[in-house]
Amino acid sequence: MDVPLSSDALDLSFHPQESQNLLATALISGKIQLINYDKLDQHPPSDNEAKDEEGGEEEDGDDGQQPLKKSKPSPRRGEKLYTKLWNTRPSQKSCRGVHFDLQGSSLYSIHKDRSLFQIDTETGKVKSHWRNAHEVAPSRVLPLTENLLATGDDDGVVKLWDPRRPTKNSSQAVGGGIDPSASALRSYTHHFDWITSMMYCSHLEPPKEIKKDKEKQRADQVKREKKLRRKKRLLQRRKGQLDSEEEEEEEEEGGRGSPSIATGRSRLVVTSGDGSLSTIDIRAGGKNAAEVSEDQEDELLSVASIKGGKKLVVGTQMGMLSLWAPSRGLLDHVDRIPGHPNSVDCIVTLDQDTILTASSDGLVRVVQILPHKLLGVVADNDGLPVERMARKSRWLASLGHGNRVKFTDLKDLLEEGDEEEDGEEEEDGEEEDIEKAQDRGIGSEEDDDEGDQDDDEGSVGKGSQASEDEDDDSDSEGERQRAEADKKRQAKAKWKIETSKSSGKVTKEGTLDFFSDL
Structure with missing residues (x-):
């Protein structure tokens, strides 16, 4: 489902509380829109309903279309599954970043005029305003703790803020607003190019x-x-x-001994366009607070953690995924994963072994790490580069170069592991065969069906026709169940995606073509 916006969007953020289905979007016009998607969570739209809300045409008299299930009430035709609660425009310049605080009571936004705002989530009114928070336009904003905030700008400067810190009166500050010299706790200048992403790890494994x-x-x-x-x-x-x-x-x-040594450490992980990754100890000051990696000779655009913080995955401008191990130090990467044809602008963690990557070709891919494998494609932003991507529970929200937010339901993907475990006891041998076939680039539904038919014909020619008929009668029910399980696994291994509206075609992503170089 696509949610239209009043102008092009640059950033988005989900409300941290599970009970609140809220999404905040930052627009190029300077506005901030808060969207409620409660109805979408109650009855997710089917593919045809999503087309109707996007403005697509639906063919009449399609007898082959299956009726909707009666377990969940379906929305009326033309009914919107979202509600825009409020719009606010704290600055006349574009809003470059937005993020909820850890409690969800406030919303922080950064703007091109170098300002930083704290906005009330319920009313949309400005609670605090920092004018000229940076010397250049900020590019990222991230709440670290309940009372600590981090921002990064286009010159590579990272600043820490405490909203509770006493500040000068707005009338005494130069140009109005809050004087940043009385508000910024610390400033780090070890990067010299724009801050592309920031991630706070409360338990990063030490070397x-x-x-x-x-x-x-x-x-x-x-x-x-x-x-x-x-x-x-x-x-x-x-x-x-x-x-x-x-x-x-x-x-x-x-x-009795002493208490055990804490194996984790809290660090702010920062990637920059200068080709380096750094970790910042927010409790320390000075030059020793930051550890900077070697130059990777490529722009680092995104970062995510997997394996419980034991590994970091970084997306680059050239399409490589670099793997970092904090236990070995973060001076350089330990592995590189080729395959993306374009830059990897966003990375979201799906589970401890799987990530979602958004590339400038508009596709959102599911990639397994260790061993490296492409599992499929879950979303297509009509070929437009994906600017931002965020995930909350079963919903994935992504932004392309356009004035709409695309919602993707990850329910089937999240339940894939459970269904596979249920069928492992009966179909271990067949699953291994399917995985081997997929690793060789084989495994489409048509090929599997033809292979089964050929095997049946060969067995008829070799054996007795009467005995084979008896076996077919006794095992027909088991074969149908196995065939249905195979189709489910193959469908999950090759996610069906929707291309641009003009073509209206449905394509399938190959399983190994993406990582053919490995």
Whole structure:
């Protein structure tokens, strides 16, 4: 389903609370629109209904169309599945970024006139305004904690903000608004080109060398504490102040050991157009707070974490996906995944092993990491480059170069693992054959059907016709069930996508053509 907007959109953000079906969009006109999609969550539209809302024509008298299920009430024809709650325009310049805070009560926005706004989610009114928050136009905004905010600009400067911090009166500030010198907590200038993406990792795995050093320091500290306890007990024993029972209790407490060492660390991961990735310790200041990687000789456009923060996936301008391992340090990537024909502008984590990538060719792909494999295509933005992409639960919202937001339902994709586990006990052998065939570039529905027919004909020629008829009668029901399961798996491996409205065709994405170089 597409939601039309009043002008071209540059950014979007989902409300963090699961009970709130709200989406905020930043428009090039400077407006911010809040959209409620409750009706969409209640009864998702079918493909034909989505075409009707987009303005497409529906053929009359299509007898082959299946009726809608009666389990969920279907919307009336022409009924909108979304509601625009409010529009606000805090600045006359374009809104380049928008993001909800962690509670969802406020909305932060950045604009081309270098300003930063805090907007009330319920009313759409401005709560705080920072004029000239950056020396150039900001490009990214990201809330880190309940009272900490990060922004990045086109010159590569990253700033941290605390909305609670006392600020000067707006009448005393130059040009009105809040004086940024009294508001910005810290500023980092280790990048020299525009900030493309930011991601906050509360538990980023430390490098192995640092982890070993911390363990050694902790062991030395435990030894020193034991020596001090022994000296203290000797002095108390000489003075007769320590009983035997108390001594035993202290020995037991000392033998229990110290609390375990925290293996995680909180870091702000930043990618830049200068070709480098950096991690910032928001609790530290100065030059030692940031660790910068080597030059990757390509613009780094997007970043996402998988494997519980043990791996980072970065999208580049040339279409490569670079894999980073925090345990080995973030000075350079550890692996590169080719295959995207165009730049990877956005990455969203689907689960611990799978990501969604949005490219400038307008396609949203499902890519599995370790082992690397393209699982299919879930959305097409009519060939327009995807500017932003966000996911909340089963819904994926993406923005192309246009004045509309595209909603994609990921319900079937999220349930794929459960259905495969249910059929593993009965069809382990057949699944392996299908996966091998797909890895060789084979496995379309037509080829599988023809292969089954050829096998049946060959078996008839070799064996007895009477015995084969008896086997077919006894196993016909099981074969039909296996055939239906095969079609479901093949359909999920090759997602059907809708191309541009003018063509109106339906295409299928190959399984291995995308990663033919691997």
